[in-house]
Amino acid sequence: MRIVIVGAGEVGSTTAESLCEEHEVVVVDRDSERVESLTYDMDVLPIEGDASEMATLEEAGVGEADLLIASTDDDETNIIACGIAKVCGDVFTIARTKSPKYLRPWERGKRAFGVDFMVCTDLLAAEAIVGVTGLPTAQDVDSFADGLVQMTEFEIPPGSPVADQTVAEADRFDSLTFAGVIRDGEVIIPRGETVLRTGDDVIAIGNPESMREFSAAIAPEQDDPKNVVIVGGGQIGYQTARLLEDGGFSPRLIERNGERARWLAEQLPRTTVINGDPTDQDLLSQENVGDADVLISALETDQQNLLVTLLSSRLGAKRAIAVVETADFVDLFETVGVDVAVSPRNVTAEEITRFTRERRAENVAIIEGDQAEVLELEVEADSILADRSIREAAADFPHGAVIGAIARDGAHINPRGDTIVREGDHVIVFADRDALSEVAERM
Incomplete structure (x- = not known):
């Protein structure tokens, strides 16, 4: 092409x-x-x-x-x-x-x-932020099969009850599949005996409820977030607040410009808009930002976002999410203490790239900068899966691929060895980079 x-x-x-x-x-x-x-x-x-x-x-x-x-x-x-x-x-x-x-x-x-296809950077960034806001320890969230299935990348934090358990021990959720583990930049296809370690990124695929259950199991001391503070009322901050309102949240938003703050207050009926300097530590203390379950910094510069997230964490905010305009700074932000760094340019490049991937795929999520992908594929008559149990078809699976979920007639099916896959089913498949072309051709 x-x-x-x-x-x-x-x-x-x-x-x-x-x-x-x-x-x-x-x-x-x-x-x-x-x-x-x-x-x-x-x-x-x-x-x-x-x-x-x-x-x-x-x-x-x-x-x-x-x-x-x-x-x-x-x-x-x-x-x-x-x-x-x-x-x-x-x-x-x-x-x-x-x-x-x-x-x-x-x-x-x-x-x-x-x-023919339009990609909005600010809206994509806001969607990425909102996706991880509701799930403690989540680094990335993507939806498949019209929202029936989610792929979530979780980081195993220090002291987690899941750390040092095998996949078989940790797999106590009926509607969840451990599809991949990323450790030191390497993609691992987990087996029952695979041990989960602190710092691992676990790729889990299942229904949204199972994602919330696993998130709670990873970090049981962290309650579902309710107190959300957004710093910065530009397009990303505004879109994030709007999407959070749609999800049932009532966030607080701090905006420096008085005229912009008034406009935001008119547009966001469930959001409390505060007019003030969000880089002022006294203001952050006065507004009890330290009580926030999630602090989202969406200011104009990377320096401001780093400052605000570090100040908020020092004040006691449980989780900090920062917008990072310079994509090369993402790892740096997360190294110095920002829980999740969202690059609008990275999420835009990913959206464009996945649109150019195998046209047969209904949806694609790109993992760890092209190390792996999660694909939604409709099962056709010539698929190696059609009218076979997963156990029977396993011998023909590409090495490095795992079926994470099946969607059929509006219902989510958790794949097990005796599950029969039907023509017309939508399968959500995790595949490492080496298996991608074979997955697209055969599954």
Whole structure:
């Protein structure tokens, strides 16, 4: 497949890196230094130029491309590039936008602006934050089969009752499958005798209730979060509060700008909006931020978010989630004490990348920077699973793949050896990188 990527920033470069091994990738950027660095870093064809000009996209061969991904930091440039691409040829277009103001009209009239698929950075970041807010120790959450099934990545904390137990001992939940363990950057397919260790990231697949039960088993001293504080009322902070309200929460939100604070108070009926400087330790103490079950920092800069999360943790906040604009800082934030660092650019790149994965997959979650994936696949007549028990089909399973859940007629089925898989079932499969192509072909 020939893919043209517009923008060589963090989103574009991450997307290009994940696609260039299997596809012919062209990257367009107006910054000559970025274009030059791409030549040395990855196997792509770099083009220097303005993607809002037809001549530049024609030089990139967009007329013969299968896919155009517009991922610059400028929403208008991305939309214009998609419109030009449609004029040049029959190309599928993906536009990244930061503001939801373009997403709303696009959702109402699909293919508006010449865009086939639109990805909103701020909304995706808010969804990622809300996904982990309700589950203590959760690092990542993705939904499958219209919400029937969840994939959650949990970190085993020090002192957890689950630490040093085998998978067989820890597996006491009827609707949950331990699909993978990530230890020191290595993906392990767990067996019954696999021992879970402090610091492991466990990939669990099951229904949402089983995720809450396992979360409670990992950290029984942590109650379900009720007291949630959001610091920063920009687009990510606003979208996070709105989604939390939809989930039954009544968060508090601290916003420095008085006019913005008034607007937020009008838009968020279940949110208590506080006008003040969120980097002021006295204000944080006065507003009892130390009592928060979850503190979410969504300010404008990484430095501010790091400061606020560390101050809040020192005051007693049980869990700290920070927005990190510089993707390379994610590991640093989590090393110095931030519980979860969410990079809007990373979640956007992942959303774009997974859309370009095997088209047969209904949904895809990318684990640990491409180390593994969780795929939702509909079972077809020629699948190795069709009309066979999982035990019978196991001999034909790709090595490095595990069936985590089955969805059938709106119901969740926890897979066991004697479970018969039917044509039309949706199976949620965990697969390490080496097994992906075989899983897509055979399952």
